Amino acid sequence: MLYLSQAIGRPVRDELGEPIGTVADLIVAIGDRYPPVTGIVVKTNGREIFLQWQSVSSLDAGGATLRTTAIDISKFHQRPNEIRLKKDLMDRQIVDIDGRKVVRVNDLRLDEVEGALHLVAVDVGASGLLRRLGIESPWRVIARGLGRGVPERYIDWEDVDPVERTIASVKLRVPHKGLAELHPADLATIIDQLSRNDRVGVIASLDDEAAADAIGEMEPETQVDILEDLEPERAADILEEMDPDEAADLVADLSEESREEILGLMEKDEAQEVQELMTYAEDSAGGIMTTEYVAVPASLTAAQTIDRLRELEPTAETIYYVYVTDEADKLVGVLSLRDLIVAKPNTRISTFMFDEPVAVRTDASQEEVTEVVARYNLLAVPVVDAQGKLEGIVTVDDAIDTLLPQPSKRRLPRLFGRSGPAER
Amino acid sequence: MRKPALALTPRAVNRVRFAAILGVLGPGLVSGFADNDAGGISTYSVAGVKFGYDLLWVLLASQIVLFFTQEVGARLGLATGQGLAGIVRERFGVRWAAFMITAMLIANVGSIVAEFAGCGAALGLFGVPNWVSALLAATVVVLLLTRGSYSKVQYLFVAVGIGVSTAYFVSAMLAHPDWGRAASSLVVPHLASSPVYWVTVVATVGTTITPWGQAFIQSYVADKRLGPEDLIGERLDVGLGALLTNLIAGFIVIACAAAVYSVGTQIDTSSPDAVQKIAGALTPLAGSGATVLFAVGLLAASFLGLGVVPLTSAYAACEAFGWETGVDWRFREAPAFYGLMIFFVTFAALFILLVPAGALVQVMFTAQVVNCLLLPFVLVFVMRLSADKQLMGPLVSGRFLQAIGWIGTVLLVVLSLVLLATSFLPF
Numbered sequence: 001m002l003y004l005s006q007a008i009g010r011p012v013r014d015e016l017g018e019p020i021g022t023v024a025d026l027i028v029a030i031g032d033r034y035p036p037v038t039g040i041v042v043k044t045n046g047r048e049i050f051l052q053w054q055s056v057s058s059l060d061a062g063g064a065t066l067r068t069t070a071i072d073i074s075k076f077h078q079r080p081n082e083i084r085l086k087k088d089l090m091d092r093q094i095v096d097i098d099g100r101k102v103v104r105v106n107d108l109r110l111d112e113v114e115g116a117l118h119l120v121a122v123d124v125g126a127s128g129l130l131r132r133l134g135i136e137s138p139w140r141v142i143a144r145g146l147g148r149g150v151p152e153r154y155i156d157w158e159d160v161d162p163v164e165r166t167i168a169s170v171k172l173r174v175p176h177k178g179l180a181e182l183h184p185a186d187l188a189t190i191i192d193q194l195s196r197n198d199r200v201g202v203i204a205s206l207d208d209e210a211a212a213d214a215i216g217e218m219e220p221e222t223q224v225d226i227l228e229d230l231e232p233e234r235a236a237d238i239l240e241e242m243d244p245d246e247a248a249d250l251v252a253d254l255s256e257e258s259r260e261e262i263l264g265l266m267e268k269d270e271a272q273e274v275q276e277l278m279t280y281a282e283d284s285a286g287g288i289m290t291t292e293y294v295a296v297p298a299s300l301t302a303a304q305t306i307d308r309l310r311e312l313e314p315t316a317e318t319i320y321y322v323y324v325t326d327e328a329d330k331l332v333g334v335l336s337l338r339d340l341i342v343a344k345p346n347t348r349i350s351t352f353m354f355d356e357p358v359a360v361r362t363d364a365s366q367e368e369v370t371e372v373v374a375r376y377n378l379l380a381v382p383v384v385d386a387q388g389k390l391e392g393i394v395t396v397d398d399a400i401d402t403l404l405p406q407p408s409k410r411r412l413p414r415l416f417g418r419s420g421p422a423e424r
Numbered sequence: 425m426r427k428p429a430l431a432l433t434p435r436a437v438n439r440v441r442f443a444a445i446l447g448v449l450g451p452g453l454v455s456g457f458a459d460n461d462a463g464g465i466s467t468y469s470v471a472g473v474k475f476g477y478d479l480l481w482v483l484l485a486s487q488i489v490l491f492f493t494q495e496v497g498a499r500l501g502l503a504t505g506q507g508l509a510g511i512v513r514e515r516f517g518v519r520w521a522a523f524m525i526t527a528m529l530i531a532n533v534g535s536i537v538a539e540f541a542g543c544g545a546a547l548g549l550f551g552v553p554n555w556v557s558a559l560l561a562a563t564v565v566v567l568l569l570t571r572g573s574y575s576k577v578q579y580l581f582v583a584v585g586i587g588v589s590t591a592y593f594v595s596a597m598l599a600h601p602d603w604g605r606a607a608s609s610l611v612v613p614h615l616a617s618s619p620v621y622w623v624t625v626v627a628t629v630g631t632t633i634t635p636w637g638q639a640f641i642q643s644y645v646a647d648k649r650l651g652p653e654d655l656i657g658e659r660l661d662v663g664l665g666a667l668l669t670n671l672i673a674g675f676i677v678i679a680c681a682a683a684v685y686s687v688g689t690q691i692d693t694s695s696p697d698a699v700q701k702i703a704g705a706l707t708p709l710a711g712s713g714a715t716v717l718f719a720v721g722l723l724a725a726s727f728l729g730l731g732v733v734p735l736t737s738a739y740a741a742c743e744a745f746g747w748e749t750g751v752d753w754r755f756r757e758a759p760a761f762y763g764l765m766i767f768f769v770t771f772a773a774l775f776i777l778l779v780p781a782g783a784l785v786q787v788m789f790t791a792q793v794v795n796c797l798l799l800p801f802v803l804v805f806v807m808r809l810s811a812d813k814q815l816m817g818p819l820v821s822g823r824f825l826q827a828i829g830w831i832g833t834v835l836l837v838v839l840s841l842v843l844l845a846t847s848f849l850p851f
Contacts, residue, residue, distance in 0.1 A: 093746050100757075132519075133518055
């Protein structure tokens with residue numbers, strides 16, 4: 001990770017470590033999702049020379065090192081698809097799709113992607129501005145002393161449209177209408193970065209399902225903010241669309257007042273499910289499990305089971321495992337989708353199910369669940385109560401959340417996916 | 425003067441029609457009128473009271489310089505569609521922009537306080553208590569700027585400016601001045617050896633050409649969404665603005681010279697309520713009508729400044745951060761812009777209401793010092809930007825304008841430094 005402002009003005013050294021100038025600018029080729037750096041402008045003896053990126057062996061906040069000692073001092077000619085980051089982008093006005101002024105480019109964020117340096121995001125947060133002013137660290141110390149953070153905000157380069165080469169302003173290309181078609185994770189990144197008012201506007205333009213998917217991917221604080229800002233009816237509708245385990249976690253974080261109001265407005269069954277899930281400790285198997293699994297009685301045949309799956313598929317979180325229960329809902333076996341498909345249609349499932357299923361207790365710790373999932377290579381692990389009654393399942397994606405640094409549910413934003421986590 | 429714009433496009437030539445030019449008028453006039461704000465009027469009246477007609481030539485000279493600095497500012501606005509703070513950030517970087525904004529906002533608070541003081545002094549002549557006039561002025565200005573559209577606000581500003589002109593013209597007439605002497609003093613520089621005289625010269629120029637005035641014209645032109653094709657109309661606008669500013673300043677000096685200086689009335693011009701005393705001193709010779717007109721003029725001018733200076737502050741801060749600006753937006757469409765403007769008005773109003781008069785003088789003094797320090801930077805920024813072909817396109821300053829601009833800049837920088845030095849010397 002490198003910010004443009006950290007590289008500008010730093011020394012450029014040749015292969016032998018001899019200083020030859022300073023970094024004046026970087027050049028990227030636009031067109032890709034994340035434009036690759038294609039060249040570097042070096043200021044030497046009061047002149048600007050251009051070097052191809054191939055001749056640069058490293059670039060970081062300490063400066064650049066070249067692979068060569070021979071420098072081609074040919075004059076720089078900008079190719080049509082190339083832009084200079086500092087000259088053409090830094091400090092430029094960002095306007096939204098309607099041409100309204102939003103903010104200025106405070107800094108540009110570069111990341112190593114697949115072995116090459118790419119422009120990934122525009123820094124529009126206070127931290128970027130403070131970095132440019134050279135007072136980021138003292139400011140952070142003061143802010144920490146006051147118990148506050150320094151807000152970081154980024155706009156993914158993918159959502160930016162650098163109109164022409166003579167860029168007067170940088171345009172965002174994310175209209176409200178376009179948001180719903182993005183992947184929930186991407187949608188969540190964008191919504192996370194909006195102001196509180198704008199978020200509600202964006203959520204209002206989505207349908208319940210899309211809103212539920214997006215909210216599911218957000219940070220807990222953002223989730224709570226959004227739900228509390230929405231009309232309670234709408235919040236209830238969105239919660240119904242969410243996985244019950246996520247919904248339960250979220251509802252647990254709401255203020256008592258809104259919690260009761262929203263639960264009251266939800267469908268009875270859904271509300272009950274959520275309330276039951278909330279009774280488990282948040283970091284126990286019960287707290288992270290979902291109740292959307294497929295369970296069938298042992299008396300069914302393979303064909304009947306597959307029919308049942310077809311009926312249930314739309315809501316179940318995973319159908320790769322089918323759990324087999326007796327009359328008292330006790331877990332007696334498990335089938336994989338593969339078992340079901342390769343079995344003869346008329347065979348009873350009790351004859352080929354795995355009858356010693358691995359399960360965890362509702363009060364098992366999250367670490368235990370993760371361990372079980374990892375040891376047995378499971379896509380989901382069933383959760384049972386003290387009597388062995390099947391209560392829910394923990395899917396592998398919820399189980400591995402514990403492996404991430406705390407806060408465990410924090411989703412790493414897309415733009416930081418390939419390098420270290422953002423400090424906050 | 426070169427006219428590069430005439431060679432622009434057939435459309436631009438088409439634009440050179442009377443109606444089109446009338447539509448362009450506004451920013452230059454408002455900016456010119458606003459340069460004669462509360463601080464300006466008190467400086468001019470002190471100049472008239474102390475030195476009679478002697479300083480008229482300074483007014484003419486400073487209006488000529490004002491024309492060129494305002495013309496460059498307007499041209500920058502036409503060419504870029506942006507205010508000064510935004511371009512400084514783009515071209516000179518965040519640190520210069522941060523320095524300029526910070527200094528300008530500090531100085532502007534002092535100027536706004538001075539506008540409030542001006543309103544208070546004017547209404548004080550009619551027996552209105554200070555806190556009433558401050559609250560009244562603040563409320564009217566905030567309502568006007570947040571509710572009014574660009575064109576309404578502009579018309580009102582121009583109307584107020586014309587009112588000020590008329591008031592001072594009539595009060596000068598009432599004072600029966602020696603017009604012949606006034607005319608000759610206007611064109612023949614009077615060179616005295618007294619340091620106090622030169623301090624007043626410098627102060628007169630300093631109150632006319634200000635950092636906020638420079639930032640205002642550019643932002644205001646950009647806010648009006650004028651473009652390169654409006655160059656001719658905008659030059660006319662700026663020219664008219666400078667001319668009217670000059671006339672108003674001249675009438676003030678003449679009124680004070682004829683009614684106070686010529687009859688030998690002694691007034692302590694260093695006291696905070698000097699303007700009030702000067703206005704009162706017009707009565708014996710020019711009649712109470714002159715005093716009333718003087719007060720009305722001061723009230724209107726202070727009110728205009730009270731609108732323009734917070735507006736400039738809000739433009740500058742928002743431009744630097746890239747937030748939406750413009751008098752045409754509704755509050756929720758540009759909340760930062762309106763919020764900041766209201767903040768500046770309220771902050772200065774609190775000063776007036778809560779801070780004792782002696783400390784107010786300190787606030788205004790600090791503002792003047794910061795303005796002196798800032799002006800050279802602002803002028804150098806403006807001159808360098810206006811010579812940038814890439815930025816300005818066909819509106820780039822030619823050799824003639826560059827030469828004039830740099831001469832003016834050097835003169836103003838020297839005067840600024842002198843003013844700064846004299847601020848700390850006992851004259």
